[in-house]
Amino acid sequence: MRPPAALRVYFLRHVQVALNSLGRLYRAPLASLMTAAVIGIALALPSGLYILTDNLQRLGSQWDGGANLSLFLRHDVSIEQAEALREKLAQWPEIERLRLITPQEALAEFRQLSGFGDTLDILDENPLPAVLALKPAAEATRPEAAAALKQRLQALPQVELAQLDLQWVKRFNALVDIVQRAIWILSALLALAVLLITGNTIRLEIQNRREEIEITKLIGATGAFIRRPFLYSGLWYGFGGALLAALLLALAFVQLNAPVRELAGLYESSFRLHLLEPGQWLLLLLCGALLGLVGAWIAVSRHLATIEPG
Amino acid sequence: MIRFDNISKRYPEGRDALQGVSFHLPAGAMAFLTGHSGAGKSTLLKLIALLERATRGQLFLDGENLTRTGKRKVPLVRRKIGMIFQNYRLLFDRTVFDNVALPLVIAGHRHQDIARRVRAALDKVGLLDKERALPITLSGGEQQRVGIARAVVNKPPLLLADEPTGNLDPELSRDIMRLFEEFNRVGVTVLIASHDLDLIARMGHPQLRLHQGRLLNPEVLAPPQ
Ligand SMILES: Nc1ncnc2c1ncn2[C@@H]1O[C@H](COP(=O)(O)OP(=O)(O)OP(=O)(O)O)[C@@H](O)[C@H]1O
Ligand SMILES: [Mg+2]
Numbered sequence: 131m132r133p134p135a136a137l138r139v140y141f142l143r144h145v146q147v148a149l150n151s152l153g154r155l156y157r158a159p160l161a162s163l164m165t166a167a168v169i170g171i172a173l174a175l176p177s178g179l180y181i182l183t184d185n186l187q188r189l190g191s192q193w194d195g196g197a198n199l200s201l202f203l204r205h206d207v208s209i210e211q212a213e214a215l216r217e218k219l220a221q222w223p224e225i226e227r228l229r230l231i232t233p234q235e236a237l238a239e240f241r242q243l244s245g246f247g248d249t250l251d252i253l254d255e256n257p258l259p260a261v262l263a264l265k266p267a268a269e270a271t272r273p274e275a276a277a278a279l280k281q282r283l284q285a286l287p288q289v290e291l292a293q294l295d296l297q298w299v300k301r302f303n304a305l306v307d308i309v310q311r312a313i314w315i316l317s318a319l320l321a322l323a324v325l326l327i328t329g330n331t332i333r334l335e336i337q338n339r340r341e342e343i344e345i346t347k348l349i350g351a352t353g354a355f356i357r358r359p360f361l362y363s364g365l366w367y368g369f370g371g372a373l374l375a376a377l378l379l380a381l382a383f384v385q386l387n388a389p390v391r392e393l394a395g396l397y398e399s400s401f402r403l404h405l406l407e408p409g410q411w412l413l414l415l416l417c418g419a420l421l422g423l424v425g426a427w428i429a430v431s432r433h434l435a436t437i438e439p440g
Numbered sequence: 441m442i443r444f445d446n447i448s449k450r451y452p453e454g455r456d457a458l459q460g461v462s463f464h465l466p467a468g469a470m471a472f473l474t475g476h477s478g479a480g481k482s483t484l485l486k487l488i489a490l491l492e493r494a495t496r497g498q499l500f501l502d503g504e505n506l507t508r509t510g511k512r513k514v515p516l517v518r519r520k521i522g523m524i525f526q527n528y529r530l531l532f533d534r535t536v537f538d539n540v541a542l543p544l545v546i547a548g549h550r551h552q553d554i555a556r557r558v559r560a561a562l563d564k565v566g567l568l569d570k571e572r573a574l575p576i577t578l579s580g581g582e583q584q585r586v587g588i589a590r591a592v593v594n595k596p597p598l599l600l601a602d603e604p605t606g607n608l609d610p611e612l613s614r615d616i617m618r619l620f621e622e623f624n625r626v627g628v629t630v631l632i633a634s635h636d637l638d639l640i641a642r643m644g645h646p647q648l649r650l651h652q653g654r655l656l657n658p659e660v661l662a663p664p665q
């Protein structure tokens with residue numbers, strides 16, 4: 131179905147005004163670029179920090195020592211029973227990896243690490259219990275989930291003590307949490323800055339075109355007609371700023387990618403820097419354009435009404 | 441077309457610019473508005489275009505009571521009026537063509553339609569060859585004619601002109617006045633404020649004479665009882 135003629139004309143006029151506004155910015159390239167660059171930096175900063183914490187979190191979940199659980203078995207549990215328990219626990223979906231350390235193995239390890247060597251021979255009985263060392267599956271590494279898993283394991287009759295080595299994960303997650311909160315606050319402040327920048331730029335534009343606004347009002351222009359070019363200017367500033375922000379992020383990525391690969395290689399890690407998903411790029415452009423539009427809207431509603439022909 | 445019913449206008453700071461003005465300008469008529477400087481001529485025209493609001497009285501344009509027109513309806517009223525100013529009020533960063541096209545763009549006409557109408561209007565004021573020029577490169581008389589082309593391009597039923605010949609030499613003034621008569625001949629209502637008394641007298645249209653905000657000859661265009 132073809133849209134009705136009036137709607138087509140309306141749409142066409144919007145396209146025309148949008149292109150005119152863009153052309154006006156293009157004719158003052160330096161001033162336009164400066165405004166867009168300031169907006170771009172303001173948008174790139176929180177986006178870049180977000181990407182940084184996102185990568186830290188990916189790195190954290192890749193870390194083998196993520197969250198580890200040690201199950202110390204009772205002394206009266208035999209090797210066979212311990213082996214049976216290991217096989218049973220291996221079926222649990224919350225558990226990714228599981229290793230049985232027999233008392234002999236534990237003693238050998240202790241002997242080697244402690245250097246007590248011969249002294250241990252004096253003992254006629256091995257005092258060390260069998261231990262099941264397990265690593266929770268990825269979903270169960272968050273502190274609450276890991277604690278719940280520990281509770282279930284502690285309740286098993288064969289288990290003397292379940293010990294959760296959580297400190298590192300807890301600290302890491304808490305740190306990321308704080309940083310992410312800080313990024314939200316920073317984002318809000320910088321969004322405000324973008325509003326102020328576009329608002330001020332549009333205010334100056336309104337002042338420069340005061341005569342034109344008066345004359346068009348004189349000839350019967352509606353408020354919407356006069357507002358439209360300024361709103362599109364704001365939209366373009368925001369969109370252009372977001373494009374520049376994307377460019378800055380990509381440049382930073384290129385600068386950091388090679389050294390990070392090299393470092394990961396040294397640790398035999400497959401870790402790779404991760405930029406943004408396609409949807410997130412789109413969101414960045416959308417946010418930029420929207421902030422520009424809102425900034426222009428604020429300037430327009432505050433300053434256009436005061437211009438009346440007389 | 442225009443009816444003033446006991447209109448008074450007082451500016452916030454100052455005395456009455458108009459006091460108890462009543463007249464009726466029928467559709468298709470042409471009239472002049474005269475009076476000393478400060479008599480209230482510009483004020484009277486501004487009330488019609490809703491650039492100012494009356495303090496007292498009723499004002500009708502084309503049957504619509506303008507004293508009750510809301511802010512949002514003001515642009516629609518102005519589109520019925522072609523306004524011509526002593527200081528032209530052109531956009532100096534736009535070509536003659538774009539200046540004349542402005543009322544059509546505002547009203548949302550189609551592109552081809554706009555080009556055709558703008559050329560017709562420029563042809564009428566004898567500036568067809570200047571459509572690409574910037575106003576700054578034109579003489580005063582030519583700029584005034586651009587203003588007139590802009591005022592008539594969307595064929596408004598009413599033309600208001602505030603001292604359209606104030607800056608022009610006698611010969612040019614006569615040309616401009618003849619142009620107004622031409623528009624009037626095809627049915628446009630015309631009201632012109634001017635103190636070029638000699639020129640006006642020779643043309644023989646009714647005159648509204650203002651003196652310190654009062655109409656000296658209310659019998660000339662008296663409203664029907
Ligand atoms: N915006 C305004 N604020 C206050 N007083 C005003 C304003 N505009 C006009 N006046 C006053 O109203 C009176 C009428 O002014 P108006 O401009 O209508 O006169 P005019 O007949 O057009 O004069 P001129 O021939 O000089 O243009 C004058 O006394 C003027 O000082
Ligand atoms: Mg005047």
